[in-house]
Amino acid sequence: MATTGRSAAVSHVGKIRANNQDSGYAGQNLFLVADGMGGHAGGDVASAIALKRIVEADKPYASATDAEFALQSALLAANTMLAETVFDHPELTGMGTTVSSIIRVGDKAVLAHIGDSRIYLFRDGSLDQVTADHTFVQRLVDSGRITQEEAAVHPRRSVLMRVLGDVDSSPEIDTAILDTQPGDRWLLCSDGLSSYVSDDKIAAVLSTFSGAKDAANRLVRESLDQGAPDNVTVVVVDVGDNADSASNPPLTVGSAALPLTYEADSARRALRLPTLLLHPLKSTQHADSHFEPESEEYFDELILEDKRRAIRRRITWLVGIALIIAAIVVALVFAYRWTQMHYYVGANGETVAIYQGVQQNLGPISLHSVYQQTSIKMTDLNPYTRSTVEDTISADNLDDARAIIERLAASANG
Numbered sequence: 001m002a003t004t005g006r007s008a009a010v011s012h013v014g015k016i017r018a019n020n021q022d023s024g025y026a027g028q029n030l031f032l033v034a035d036g037m038g039g040h041a042g043g044d045v046a047s048a049i050a051l052k053r054i055v056e057a058d059k060p061y062a063s064a065t066d067a068e069f070a071l072q073s074a075l076l077a078a079n080t081m082l083a084e085t086v087f088d089h090p091e092l093t094g095m096g097t098t099v100s101s102i103i104r105v106g107d108k109a110v111l112a113h114i115g116d117s118r119i120y121l122f123r124d125g126s127l128d129q130v131t132a133d134h135t136f137v138q139r140l141v142d143s144g145r146i147t148q149e150e151a152a153v154h155p156r157r158s159v160l161m162r163v164l165g166d167v168d169s170s171p172e173i174d175t176a177i178l179d180t181q182p183g184d185r186w187l188l189c190s191d192g193l194s195s196y197v198s199d200d201k202i203a204a205v206l207s208t209f210s211g212a213k214d215a216a217n218r219l220v221r222e223s224l225d226q227g228a229p230d231n232v233t234v235v236v237v238d239v240g241d242n243a244d245s246a247s248n249p250p251l252t253v254g255s256a257a258l259p260l261t262y263e264a265d266s267a268r269r270a271l272r273l274p275t276l277l278l279h280p281l282k283s284t285q286h287a288d289s290h291f292e293p294e295s296e297e298y299f300d301e302l303i304l305e306d307k308r309r310a311i312r313r314r315i316t317w318l319v320g321i322a323l324i325i326a327a328i329v330v331a332l333v334f335a336y337r338w339t340q341m342h343y344y345v346g347a348n349g350e351t352v353a354i355y356q357g358v359q360q361n362l363g364p365i366s367l368h369s370v371y372q373q374t375s376i377k378m379t380d381l382n383p384y385t386r387s388t389v390e391d392t393i394s395a396d397n398l399d400d401a402r403a404i405i406e407r408l409a410a411s412a413n414g
């Protein structure tokens with residue numbers, strides 16, 4: 001029977017973001033990753049509030065079903081707390097958070113999950129994602145509209161359909177009770193890891209680093225090596241056997257490890273209340289927020305908007321191509337006109353002629369033509385002059401070409 005083991009939690013702000021909106025927790029029985037979003041001060045607050053509420057469920061349970069009920073209730077209670085916080089602090093409107101969590105009860109892993117953070121099980125060298133992403137693109141994949149490969153690079157890949165927050169009073173939470181055994185390694189992570197580090201790389205790290213803390217640190221390092229555009233949080237849980245009775249003291253990382261600061265902020269913002277009232281609700285939502293309410297109409301609207309965007313992209317592309325073709329045509333016309341400003345003297349069969357253009361051809365296009373035929377016969381020229389004419393004599397302009405003809409005519413007569 002699997003009981004205790006080692007665990008580790010690591011969180012990093014990443015290389016681009018100004019603050020860490022992720023929170024992570026590795027406790028006695030409960031493990032959790034939360035990725036907050038929305039509002040300028042909202043994301044970090046949301047994940048921290050959710051974490052602090054949900055870790056109250058970190059205790060031993062008599063059965064997996066008890067734990068499942070407790071964990072689901074804790075997530076719903078966190079959702080209520082977020083809504084209440086927004087009610088008291090309207091400047092936080094639009095904040096939300098993902099939660100991916102596990103409670104271990106004997107040889108069972110009890111999961112509760114909402115959003116696009118992930119839980120993986122690494123067992124016998126293979127890595128399996130056991131949670132589904134509650135994202136817009138995953139719904140497109142599920143409904144057969146796009147492939148998993150297209151989803152990975154889709155412009156809306158971070159848009160979430162389900163989170164904890166202030167929009168839905170009873171959000172749909174995925175729960176599951178799975179078997180677990182000694183040697184299992186559970187990985188909980190925010191999309192700051194899974195969006196930038198491949199499953200193969202994650203599996204390689206999990207098989208290489210035997211210590212939970214080493215593995216977690218290494219995974220964060222992998223994301224940093226990829227540029228870490230997002231906050232990255234990793235919780236690794238190793239399932240041991242009875243002999244391995246050492247478990248870590250509870251560890252909180254990320255935003256939840258810092259004091260909540262929105263109380264002080266809101267007092268200051270209260271001075272700007274009239275401004276807030278003039279721009280209600282939406283004004284506090286960030287453009288880069290990936291928090292979106294779930295509704296079928298909204299889902300359809302997103303699909304329509306993507307179609308419109310695709311059409312706009314195609315039009316932009318066609319106009320671009322047309323402009324490039326026009327530019328090439330104009331350049332060719334100018335180049336041709338430039339060649340036709342040149343003259344040279346050469347042989348045209350048995351006689352000497354003035355040519356307009358340049359000697360070279362451009363593929364099948366001739367860049368020269370006889371401008372003026374003369375009566376000077378090639379056979380009237382001395383051998384040296386004849387070979388010079390055969391090689392052609394370039395002229396600075398038409399007058400120069402005519403002067404060359406006059407000299408040739410004189411030498412022919414002479």
Ligand code: CA
Nearest residue numbers: 035191192230
């Ligand atoms: Ca994230």
